Amino acid sequence: EISLSDPLSELGFTYLLTGWINEIEERPGILRLHAPIVGFEQEPITGEVRYEVSVSRTSNDVNIAGGGHLAYEPTESGLRQARLSERAYLKDPRIPLERSQFALSIDDSPNSNQKRIQLSVDDELKPGVIYELIYEAKNPVLAGAGMSAIRDLVSLIRHTGDHAGQLVGLGLHDIEHTVAYGFSQSGRLLRQYLYDGFNQDLEGRKVFDGVVPFIAGGGYGMFNNRFAMPTRTNGHHSNYLYPNDLFPFTYGDSTDPFSGLTDGILKRAKSTNTAPKIMHIQTTNEYWLRAGSLPHTNPEGTKDVMLPAGVRFYTIGGSQHGSGNGIPRPARSGQLPPNPSMWNPIGMSLVTRMYDWVAAEKEPPPSRYPLIENGSLVESHVEGSINQAAWKELSFINHPSEMYKPTLNYYGERWAKERIIDEHPTFSDKYYNTLVPAVDRNNNDLSHSTILPPTASVPLATYTSWNMRAPQTGGENSLARLSGGYVPYARDNDSALANRDQRDSIADLYDTFEDYLQQYETATDSLIQDGYLLPGFKSAYMGIARAMESMFD
Structure with missing residues (x-):
């Protein structure tokens, strides 16, 4: 019943879910990969x-x-x-x-x-x-079989051919177009899938017409190497030196300043004429914590790169890695309450635009993401201090002393060609330069360089793209894992003055709750008109706004 109430349920899609990870324990409802061990029982690989x-x-x-x-x-x-x-x-x-x-x-x-x-x-x-x-x-397992399984299963359903008998009983209509989307770890998998050439099936045909990596940042993952660990994600506090966030970061070609290598994620697919259309969708949280600028800048972080013709880039502002329900809740693992922004309806609406793009050649909305050229993508820190373009200091908030920046690491002679780790690095000073979105006078993301959910474009709070670890969890000087923050505005100027809060108050921005509600609805309608939101999601967003009435008491 929940699924059928989703606006996407009316659009006639057939959904296929596949398991591709071997290292997950078996439990009800979980799809897994059963990968074979590489090597021989008598002489195991070590x-x-x-x-x-x-x-x-x-x-x-x-x-x-x-x-x-x-x-x-x-x-x-x-x-x-x-x-x-x-x-x-x-x-x-x-x-x-x-x-x-x-x-x-x-x-x-x-x-x-x-x-x-x-x-x-x-x-x-x-x-x-x-x-x-x-x-x-x-006994390493053949972890990359997860990607070949995705390729072969989708190819079977799409192209049938000699193996059509395996589909008897599924009642499938003919599949005309295919779109893959995945969130976070699965989004990183899709980038690896493309880079490793899996979008060409065994007959040389294209598997996916469109690919939508969500909240993947600049990363891949340990998905296709010896002793792979698919669930490891590099972070600011821990898991830093794993081979996940690697050059090339961009879909088109770029050049690594350390190795001199020129490469791009779509290079192999373009050479076989199997490159899909791409929508790279991420939040502003990925810029602080997952090297999110590197897919659209050079590795030095000094120039914007030209997106290939078949690539769209969408940055959702005022949001954290995981979509919330829009309702604020207390702090737990971070020093600030987590960012409650509900951005998933925007993301899933864009998936339908991808279908229109591949099936009807209808152009999707233009890319919207921060750029070095217009000053909306900036350094997080300048000479060791927070950059005022990235965060205007508030006396009652601890702000980051640095952000996550991936490094070029040395894993031994066999890594580059065979993806075998012979050495575990302990340190690297070969940093790729990552940047963050600029913010407005109230520390919220900019509307011209990000797609803002109505809660962030008509705000009652600052929706930060980062959070600091809570003292009780240890490491309180580090960024909290994949978390943003929520800092409500003062009710009026007297309250703001008492709290030494230089941001606008609610009374500065809105005459009444009804005024707020009207501005909020206008912002929601603009998202629909611009093609970033399906009309069916409007009621969910308006419900969030109505729940905020107590902030005007």
């Missing part, structure tokens, strides 16, 4: 693996791969000689723990060829501390 563990509260017996995830089995010597270090922050020196100070428990997981591995340490694991575990493992 190699050192690295797991980072960080907890938000004092605990022990922690899954090294993350909740519900599996890890690679240690060899006998790897278990004996496992190494564990700890450090408070990314750039702090690693402090090794004696082998007698930590324990690893290893258990089978039903219907899986990977293991559930729990870590315990003397005196328990401390909140926010980065624990780095390295050991020799065996």
Whole structure:
């Protein structure tokens, strides 16, 4: 019933969901990949693996791969000689723990060829501390089979051919066009899928006509390498040195300033005439935390790049990585309450524009994203201090001392051609330069350089693209993982003065609640008129506005 109430349910799409990750534990309702082990049982392939563990509260017996995830089995010597270090922050020196100070428990997981591995340490694991575990493992799985499975399954349904009998009973109509979209990890997978050439099937045909990576930032992932860890995501506080955010970042060609290599995500697909149309959709949170500027600038962060003809870029402002429901809620893992912006209706509306683009050659709305050229994309910090174009300081808010910037890392001689990690880097100073969107006088994102949900274009608060880690979770000087913030405006000027808040107050911006509601509805209608929002989503946005009436009391 919930699905049928969605505006997209009326448009006649057939949805296909596929499982592509091997390291997930089996449980009801989960789609998984069952990847084969690479190598032979008598002579297993081995190699050192690295797991980072960080907890938000004092605990022990922690899954090294993350909740519900599996890890690679240690060899006998790897278990004996496992190494564990700890450090408070990314750039702090690693402090090794004696082998007698930590324990690893290893258990089978039903219907899986990977293991559930729990870590315990003397005196328990401390909140926010980065624990780095390295050991020799065996039996890597063929993780890249997840992408070939997507390719082959979609190709089968689209082109049928000699294998049409496998589809009997599904009752499918002929599939004329295909569009792939994925959020976050799945969005990064789609970038890897294209870069690795999987949009050409085994008969040389195009698989997807359109591809929509959501909230992927500048990243790929450990999806197609030896001892892959598909769920690892590089962050500002932890997981920093994994091979996820790699050159090339752009869909067209660009040049790496460190290696001199010229490359682009669509290079292989263009050479085989299988390049799809692209909509890259992200929030302003990805700029602070996921290198979101690099897909549309050069790696040095000094020039905007020209988007290829078949690529659209949409930045949704005033929002964090995960879409909220629009209703503010208390702070938990961050120093600020999380950003409640509901942006998913805009994203899914754009997916329908992708269908119009590939099926009817109807041009989608123009790209909207911040640019260096017009000053809407800027450095986060200047000479060690926050850039006033990126954030105007508020005395009652802690702001970031830096942002996430990926580095070129050395993984050994075999990484570039074989994607085998022989060395685990501990540091790199080869930074790619990432930038952030400029903000207005109230620290909200700009309407001409981002698509603003009506809550952010007619605001009652500052919707930050970042948040700082809460002290109780440790690492409070680091950015909170994939989180934005919410800082409500003062009710009137007297309240603003009392709080030393130089932003506009609600009374400055709106005469009455009815005035606010009218401006809000106008902003919502503008999104619909400009093609960024389906009319069917209007009622959900208006419900959020009506719930804000108490802020005018």
